[in-house]
Amino acid sequence: MDKRLFPLVIYGLILLSFVAQASAGESFFLYQENYFRWFHASGWMGNTDDLSINSAFPEDPYLGKTCVKIDYSPKKPNSLGWAGIYWQYPVNNWGTEKGRSKLKGVRKLTLFAKGQKGGETILVRIGGLRGKDYSDSDMAQGKFILTDTWKKYTLDLREKDLSHIIGGFLVIFENASNPEGGTIFLDEIEYHK
DSSP states (O other): OOTTTHHHHHHHHHHHHHHHHHHHSSEEEEESSSOBOSSEEEEEEESGGGEEEEEEEOSSOSSSSOEEEEEEOOOSSOSSSEEEEEEESSTTOSSSSOOBSTTTTOOEEEEEEEESSSOOEEEEEEEOOBOSSOBOSOEEEEEEEOOSSOEEEEEEOTTOOOSSBSEEEEEEEETTTOTTOEEEEEEEEEEEO
8 A cells, every 4th residue: 555545544544433423422522622513613703802612621521531611701891781702614604505404303512611710601402593595403502601611511302303404512601601701611512312
């Protein structure tokens, strides 16, 4: 075999392994160990200058070596009063392209989260994206008040039609709930069938 092709073949086998593992199991991860699968954090909304994200934060993850750190720092005056990030498929898809059918049959989403101080409030959503040509088939959301220690949060999806999803995950900070801003940490974001 040509030595130049060898790395591409290895990469392809690793990628197929991830796909096979996710397809074979009853659950699959959106985020685990600095790696987002299936959807991408490309849909920044609201007062986007108020947000920053680090998907490989190495300090005190729930499991493994990394977690997601999101800082929300509302600036005055805050014209919209909120900021959020949609994890989309494909990247930057606001309804001009088809989404994924991967979430069909998913019954719940679980994630581990904590706030830097405790009391940080986030809105978490799956779906709900409405576009010109394509839209999500349904939506589910929950509002969570975080503690300063890792805790498991669950979003019930049993009655939801997730047969076509562009926005696989969304986190929103509202200024009214977080007037001083806040820092949150997310880890082990998982879909369960």
